[in-house]
Amino acid sequence: MEKKLILTSETSEIAKLAVFIEDLSEELNLPKDLMFNINLALEEAVSNVILYAYPDKIEKEILLTARLKDNMLWFELKDYGQEFDPTQAQIADITLPAEEREIGGLGIFLMRQLMDTVEYSRTDGANILIMTKHMN
Amino acid sequence: MEARILEQDNEKIVVIEGRVDTITAMELENVASTLWTQSGITLVFDCEKLEYLSSSGLRVILTAHKQVSANGGKFIVRNLTREVRAVIDLTGFSRILSIE
Numbered sequence: 001m002e003k004k005l006i007l008t009s010e011t012s013e014i015a016k017l018a019v020f021i022e023d024l025s026e027e028l029n030l031p032k033d034l035m036f037n038i039n040l041a042l043e044e045a046v047s048n049v050i051l052y053a054y055p056d057k058i059e060k061e062i063l064l065t066a067r068l069k070d071n072m073l074w075f076e077l078k079d080y081g082q083e084f085d086p087t088q089a090q091i092a093d094i095t096l097p098a099e100e101r102e103i104g105g106l107g108i109f110l111m112r113q114l115m116d117t118v119e120y121s122r123t124d125g126a127n128i129l130i131m132t133k134h135m136n
Numbered sequence: 137m138e139a140r141i142l143e144q145d146n147e148k149i150v151v152i153e154g155r156v157d158t159i160t161a162m163e164l165e166n167v168a169s170t171l172w173t174q175s176g177i178t179l180v181f182d183c184e185k186l187e188y189l190s191s192s193g194l195r196v197i198l199t200a201h202k203q204v205s206a207n208g209g210k211f212i213v214r215n216l217t218r219e220v221r222a223v224i225d226l227t228g229f230s231r232i233l234s235i236e
Contacts, residue, residue, distance in 0.1 A: 014158045018188075036188065036219040043190050047158045094228030098201055106191040106227060113226055 001028070001068040006061055007046065009054035009081070014043055017064070024066055028073075030135070037114040038073065038133065044107035045077050045086065045129055053081025053127050071136065077129040084127055085120045086111065139167040147178045147212075153185040156193030165196045172203035172211075179204045184215035189223055201233060212236055 005020045007013040018039060025035035046062060054060045060081060067074040091112070092105030111118050115131040122128070137160035142149040148171045156164055171179050179200060197213065204211040214236045216224060224230050 011158050018155065018157070033219050033222065036222075039188065040190055040223065043157060047190075047192075092227075098198070098205070098232040101198060101232070106194055109227065110191055110223070 001066075003027075003066045005064040005066075007064065008058065009050045009060040009062060009079075010058055011047070011050055013050075013062075014046065017042060017046055020064070020066075028068060028135075034133075034135070038075075041111045041114040041131060041133075042075060042077070044111050045131070048084065048086050048089075048107060049077065049079045049081065049127065052084040052086075053079050055082070057081070068135075071134060073133045073135060075131045075133075077127075077131075079127050080125055081127060083122050085122070086129065087118055087120045137163060139164050141167065141171065142182075147180050148174075149180040149182050151182045151185070153187075155188040156186060156196070157188060157190045158192045161190070161192035161196050164193065165199070168196065168200050169203075172200050172209075173207065175207045175209065177204065177207070177209040178212065179209060180212045180214050182214050183217065183220060186217065186220055189220050194223070194227060194229065197229065197233070210234065 003024055007016060021035060021039040021042065049062050063078040065076045086108050089108045090105050092102060092109045094109065115133050117132045119130045137154040137156055139150050139152050142151055150168050152164065171177065201211045212234045216235065
C-alpha cells in the first residue's frame with residue numbers, strides 16, 4: 001500500500017491532511033485511537049514545515065507519502081524549504097508546574113511520543129522527515 | 137469546530153464540538169478569551185463532543201488555565217473523550233488541570 005498527498009504551505013491545508021488520514025484509516029481498518037495519534041503526529045510535523053521551513057512563503061509544496069509494510073506504517077514528509085530539523089528542536093518539559101510550562105515545544109514532544117521512530121535528514125536540498133508506527 | 141458559551145449554575149461553560157487543530161485553535165481562543173479576562177469566574181471547557189485536539193488546542197487550554205488562575209477563578213475541563221484524555225495525560229496536563 002502506498003498513498004501520496006501534496007499539500008501547500010498554508011495552515012488551511014491541515015484540513016486535507018485530516019481527510020487523508022481518515023481515508024487511510026478506513027482503507028487499513030485502523031482503530032480510532034491510532035488514527036487520532038497518526039493525525040496528531042503528522043499535523044505537528046506539517047505545521048512545523050509551514051512555520052519553519054517555509055516562513056512567510058505560501059504555495060510551496062509539502063509531499064507526504066504513506067506506506068504499509070510488514071504491519072508497520074511508514075510516513076515520509078518532504079519539503080524544499082529552509083533547513084529545519086524538528087528532532088533537534090527543544091522539547092517541552094512536561095514535568096513543570098503550570099506557571100512554568102512553556103507554550104511551545106509540545107508538537108515535537110507529541111511526535112516523538114506518538115510514533116515509534118522519528119528521523120530527519122537533509123538530502124539534495126530537501127527536508128525529509130520519516131516517521132514509523134507499528135500497527136499492533 | 138464550534139464553540140458556544142453557556143451560563144449555568146454560576147459557571148461559564150464553553151461547549152466545544154468537533155476538531156481543535158492548528159486552524160481552529162484560534163477560534164476557540166477568541167471565544168474563551170472573552171471570558172478568561174473576567175475576575176473570579178469558574179470557566180469550564182465541556183469537551184464531550186471534542187473529537188480531536190492538537191498541540192495548538194493544548195496551548196489554548198494551558199493559556200485558559202493560567203489566565204483564569206491569575207484572575208482568581210477556577211478552570212475546569214469536563215467530559216473528555218478517551219482519545220483526547222490520552223493526549224492530556226501524555227503531555228502531563230492532567231497533573232495541572234482540574235478534570236471532571
